[in-house]
Amino acid sequence: MLTKRIIACLDVRGGRVVKGVQFVDIVDAGDPAELAHRHAAGGADEIVLLDITATHEGRGTLLDTVKRTAAGLFVPFTVGGGIRSAEDAAAVFHAGADKVSINSSAIARPELIGEIGGSFGAQAVIVAIDARRTEGGSPIEDAEVYVSGGRKATGLRVLDWTREAEERGAGEILLTSMDTDGMRSGFDCELTAMVSAAVQIPVIASGGAGTAAHFAEVFGRGRADAALAASIFHFGVTDSRQLKTELQKVHVGVRLPC
Amino acid sequence: MIAVIDYRAGNLTSVVKALNYLGAHEIVVTQDPAVVLRASKAVLPGVGHFQSTTLLQELGLTDAIRQAVTKGTWFLGICVGLQWLFEGSTEAQDIAGLGQFGGVCERFPASFEGENLKSPHVGWNSLEGVKANSRLLRGVVDGGFVYYTHSWRAPLIQATAAVTRYGGTFTAAVEQDNIMGVQFHPEKSGAVGLQVLKNFVEL
Numbered sequence: 001m002l003t004k005r006i007i008a009c010l011d012v013r014g015g016r017v018v019k020g021v022q023f024v025d026i027v028d029a030g031d032p033a034e035l036a037h038r039h040a041a042g043g044a045d046e047i048v049l050l051d052i053t054a055t056h057e058g059r060g061t062l063l064d065t066v067k068r069t070a071a072g073l074f075v076p077f078t079v080g081g082g083i084r085s086a087e088d089a090a091a092v093f094h095a096g097a098d099k100v101s102i103n104s105s106a107i108a109r110p111e112l113i114g115e116i117g118g119s120f121g122a123q124a125v126i127v128a129i130d131a132r133r134t135e136g137g138s139p140i141e142d143a144e145v146y147v148s149g150g151r152k153a154t155g156l157r158v159l160d161w162t163r164e165a166e167e168r169g170a171g172e173i174l175l176t177s178m179d180t181d182g183m184r185s186g187f188d189c190e191l192t193a194m195v196s197a198a199v200q201i202p203v204i205a206s207g208g209a210g211t212a213a214h215f216a217e218v219f220g221r222g223r224a225d226a227a228l229a230a231s232i233f234h235f236g237v238t239d240s241r242q243l244k245t246e247l248q249k250v251h252v253g254v255r256l257p258c
Numbered sequence: 259m260i261a262v263i264d265y266r267a268g269n270l271t272s273v274v275k276a277l278n279y280l281g282a283h284e285i286v287v288t289q290d291p292a293v294v295l296r297a298s299k300a301v302l303p304g305v306g307h308f309q310s311t312t313l314l315q316e317l318g319l320t321d322a323i324r325q326a327v328t329k330g331t332w333f334l335g336i337c338v339g340l341q342w343l344f345e346g347s348t349e350a351q352d353i354a355g356l357g358q359f360g361g362v363c364e365r366f367p368a369s370f371e372g373e374n375l376k377s378p379h380v381g382w383n384s385l386e387g388v389k390a391n392s393r394l395l396r397g398v399v400d401g402g403f404v405y406y407t408h409s410w411r412a413p414l415i416q417a418t419a420a421v422t423r424y425g426g427t428f429t430a431a432v433e434q435d436n437i438m439g440v441q442f443h444p445e446k447s448g449a450v451g452l453q454v455l456k457n458f459v460e461l
Contacts, residue, residue: 002383003381003383003384013290045382064382074279074445074447075447078445094269094271096271096276098272120305121267121306122378123378123407124305125419171378171380179263200377201376201377202376226381255382255403258448
């Protein structure tokens with residue numbers, strides 16, 4: 001049976017793991033390589049490293065971090081942040097990433113999805129979408145795509161952009177709800193279910209994980225194929241193995257033993 | 259020497275990293291048929307499109323691999339590398355595989371038993387029906403989880419060494435004497451995957 005994936009996410013800034021609440025209030029949580037290995041040992045199905053303040057000057061630091069993190073890591077490893085060209089992606093792959101996550105750069109130039117996929121395979125391209133419900137009208141159907149760490153509205157509908165990303169060859173969608181991100185009060189299951197039903201490719205839900213029940217909800221009602229969590233793990237709330245043990249009790253198929 | 263065959267289909271970094279981690283000696287990433295013929299073992303990784311295997315023919319690697327496996331070189335195909343061992347794939351109809359195994363790789367159906375089936379098949383799924391006498395899967399038990407990412411799958415054949423269920427049952431691993439293949443990514447499959455690669459390295 002294909003299991004639901006628990007993906008540990010490391011938000012990195014200047015080579016350190018940080019985690020904000022609703023994209024602000026940054027707290028230091030440690031060394032990325034060390035945390036990635038701890039998550040893998042703790043049963044995480046994948047590791048995602050997002051360089052949240054990627055700058056041109058910071059690329060060297062990021063590639064070094066990717067290299068150190070990839071060493072001795074034998075679960076899928078995704079890197080995102082500041083990947084603006086197929087060359088940027090190639091550098092990250094050569095440093096040891098298995099997939100890249102692209103967000104604003106794909107909106108600025110959608111051809112990038114196909115360019116990276118053409119060289120490294122569609123499975124290696126995750127299109128990350130930061131979504132926010134609209135006020136009034138149909139808040140979910142008309143949910144809007146944001147960029148620049150959630151600061152800038154694009155005018156694009158989440159549903160339209162998700163479908164376009166799939167058509168252009170995205171391998172997976174990483175859907176972050178900015179309404180729930182960092183709140184630890186549960187994923188946006190309605191939004192996730194709508195996006196998941198609209199495409200054939202897997203959808204990773206992100207934003208709002210606080211308890212095991214939240215994961216069970218997003219895998220059930222939210223129709224997510226995978227779910228991403230960051231702060232729930234960093235401060236020793238639980239590890240993936242404990243989380244999966246809880247999920248198994250409520251009949252969610254997970255990778256156990258892991 | 260282990261030849262890791264580079265036919266520009268995706269990223270070889272992870273496979274080479276895993277082989278190094280397992281203490282494999284003399285890993286050579288190559289496109290040279292002569293190197294493949296000298297190697298005691300050859301690995302054909304590959305993610306992406308079946309079309310990319312045309313380069314094997316163009317570089318003379320298809321003939322080299324055929325010759326090598328005939329004289330007993332240990333061979334491991336991974337993902338598209340496994341699919342290439344079959345006659346072909348509906349993903350690229352005009353391209354022949356090695357034809358070592360009969361049958362053609364086909365795309366997952368859009369629905370299965372009345373349910374919509376997502377494709378690609380991405381994530382951790384379990385191995386079932388693991389053949390007890392498989393050398394590649396020694397120490398791997400039924401229910402062991404491995405990581406997949408693919409939209410085409412190989413049919414069940416006599417040489418199938420393990421299966422996985424998704425939209426029906428497909429070949430997760432093949433093994434016939436010195437010729438082996440896995441549809442999953444052992445380099446990304448945690449302890450189970452490392453066990454499979456270790457078995458291959460230690461042959």
